[in-house]
Amino acid sequence: MEEKGLGFIGAGNMAGAIVNGIVGTKTFPAQRIYVYDINREKCEALQKKAGIRTASSIEELVKNCGILFLAVKPQNFSEVLAAVKPFVNERILFVSIAAGISTGYITGELDCSCPVIRTMPNTPLLVGKGATAMCKTANVTDVDFQLVQSLFAACGTVTVLDESRMNAVISVNSSSPAYIYLFAKAMMDSAVGQGIDAKTALELICQTFEGSAAMLRQPDLTPEALIKMVSSPGGTTLKALDVFYEHHFEQMVDEAMKACTKRAEELGK
């Protein structure tokens, strides 16, 4: 009998990022990856791009797959789990990527104590630079947990967290690319307004983000120490920082991150 595959319910942005990462790095054979989406066009587009298979129904997906990725919006979870429920058994491992949806919600809706891994990835998976946080239910085997970790590690880093932190972490690694892009856009707009062409500004900003991230990773260098290193007394940086502090930048970031977590809690209800 053919070995069981990986099944994806949902062929959207995140499923595409994960599948392409897994296939591109040959972490799992493409011919054993199946995707099902109510949107047939997205399903076929992912099939063609990644060279994987499509399933024409959830029943067919479950028949072929021992691991099922739940890659739909949180708002679609109830309908998807209801559609999976008739075919479910305790040997199927579920991997959720949804914001706010707890492992308990999944097993409760399925009325089955299936093993569940709850993950929180991010879109930089698309370029092999993802950061994924994950937790698991107690009945996930070490072998399965290692396998799923390796699938995400194929396109980035993996961090294991307690489930109680899985809503808060969304604001740290999953929604946060959007805040970083907003910051980049604001810097670009200002640079253009000051006569630097957009392409040059973007390249300088990207290189500065990468360099700053590398500095943050240096042992013994705190964010505060790094800020001090840039800020010459009586110089330009302090003038810029004064404006950020006047506008309560840190408080604004805190409020934004807490709003993100609150929304995850609402989505999970």
Ligand SMILES: NC(=O)C1=CN([C@@H]2O[C@H](COP(=O)(O)OP(=O)(O)OC[C@H]3O[C@@H](n4cnc5c(N)ncnc54)[C@H](OP(=O)(O)O)[C@@H]3O)[C@@H](O)[C@H]2O)C=CC1
């Ligand atoms: N985008 C991001 O940066 C991140 C997203 N996530 C999580 O990933 C999940 C997916 O997000 P994302 O990829 O952005 O969403 P998308 O909307 O791109 O993909 C979801 C896909 O699921 C399809 N779908 C909807 N209902 C069903 C159904 N009943 N059966 C099968 N397929 C269905 C949608 O079809 P249609 O378009 O026709 O509705 C769509 O193709 C979400 O739960 C989100 O919380 C996690 C981390 C980061």
Ligand SMILES: O=C(O)[C@@H]1CCC=N1
């Ligand atoms: O905005 C969202 O709900 C999803 C979850 C994390 C990133 N995007």
